[in-house]
Amino acid sequence: MDNAEHMHLIYVILAAAVATFLTRIGGYVMITQMKRIPPRMEAALNAVPAAVLSTLVAPAFLSGGWDVAAAMLVAMAVGLRLSSLWMLLVGWLAVMAIRHVLI
Amino acid sequence: MTKDDFWQGVRGGFPVMVSASPFGALFGALAVDNGFSVFDAVFMSATVFAGASQMVGIELFGHNVQPWLIVLSIFAVNFRHVLYSASIARHIRHFSGLQKFFAFFLLVDPQYAETEKRAERGEPVTFAWYLGFGLIIYLPWQVTTLLGAIFGQMIGDPKAIGLDVLLPIYFMGLVLGFRKRDNWLPVVAVSSLASVAAMHFVGSPWHVSIGAIAGILLAACLPLSKRHEEPVTLEHEV
Known part of the structure; x- marks a missing residue:
């Protein structure tokens, strides 16, 4: 891989890391908007x-x-x-x- | 005691680390095989930290799939974590904001399962315990990725040394660990069948989300046991 391709891969990995973190915090953010759990x-x-x-x-x-x-x-x-x-x-x-x- | 809790977490996470290590090494080896540098492999393990989705990611990258589809696939494989973080909110309300940030970053399947079990046993879910359990998985995951990437060529065929059977057996052990819960058998049966059908008709990785949602909807619709009659109150978070 040349430099540009390598930077491209780094961006893909970072985007994947952000997407993964969103799944790990998403349910918490949703549930704390509710006052009680039915x-x-x-x-x-x-x-x-x-x-x-x-x-x-x-x-x-x-x-x-x-x-x-x-x-x-x-x-x-x-x-x-x-x-x-x-x-x-x-x-x-x-x-x-x-x-x-x-x- | 904070220090005792930390080491209790480390001891609890140790078997998980042992069983995850072959997969860290396997990921490192396969990543290099798919065009990653050793640095890229460790960078992905350190920032994404979700084994199955990392495997999917390198597979798609190796096939030159568009970036948005790679990220979407990783998101889909990891979508179950939305359910984990919703479920775990009840047990980590007392963590500070920064502690919650690290807690969610480290929220892998066994971390979730053990936190639920610990809360079910009535033991306190302290940040020290949580961090100890998480770090004994997170740090060796980086080391085994590095070793796998460096010595990747030596692993050869993972089937010949029986590596492919470890992950499903490990997940099956986690499923069995929850067999005392309400409606366990119908939920497992429905999720299993739905995931197999979804694998056939929709394809991987969506079978994970589709199968999970089928079992969860079933649990929500089945008659409630007595202990669910009183709604649980949750303090509003700031």
């Missing part, structure tokens, strides 16, 4: 983490291949009892075993 909105807010994170899990489960899906199922079984670090370790071992031993 109960249905609180129920909705309580559902936010599970709802958002599910959208990062489900497509990966379906489109990652059968080896990824199998490793995720094993990790989920582990996650019902143990911490997420164990989930990562067992899930990683499962996918490595499938890829390097079974196939």
Whole structure:
């Protein structure tokens, strides 16, 4: 990249940083304009983490291949009892075993 | 104690840092592969600090997509943070303005999840705890990006060393962590199905926002449990 192209990239990254910061402060700015949280909105807010994170899990489960899906199922079984670090370790071992031993 | 809270935060964020490190290194390596310099890669990690969206950003940049579309895509991937900052407002009202600025800058998925869990357990969400948790993720993210960018060529195929499976499993662990909440199973089911359908019919990265909104609307429409009958009051912020 020449100098002009490089400056262009820096501007894109800065714009992306501002856009990201706006998402991180936007909900706070909106909600503090309201004096009280209606109960249905609180129920909705309580559902936010599970709802958002599910959208990062489900497509990966379906489109990652059968080896990824199998490793995720094993990790989920582990996650019902143990911490997420164990989930990562067992899930990683499962996918490595499938890829390097079974196939 | 402020100092104790800080180190409690550092200890809490440590496993997150460990699981995020491969992705920091992977981002650095892929960024260099897509035409970034080592400086650009670290600059993006330091200013954007949102892993999934950084991956999307370098992918689009590598394909010479128009700048406005790159920024819009990063905005869309990160749109869930609007919901986080709305939800977290209840717990960080007591932070000063500058503290809130840093708190929102550091608001990544696990930071949000742990803040919610801490508040749910009735433990105080102090700025010292929040900062400790955030910095043990933020600073190593820069270091691993740098190392990944420098040694990028050595990573080779991330699938061969099983890196691709870590991120979905980590997010799945976070989902399981919220399974005691009201309507957890219907919300997870609806968001999962909606995100898969949106991925198919609309495309990435919009499946994240569409799937999330489907589950959240469902939670707002389902019958309320008893503890939601009394509306919670929130002091008006200046």
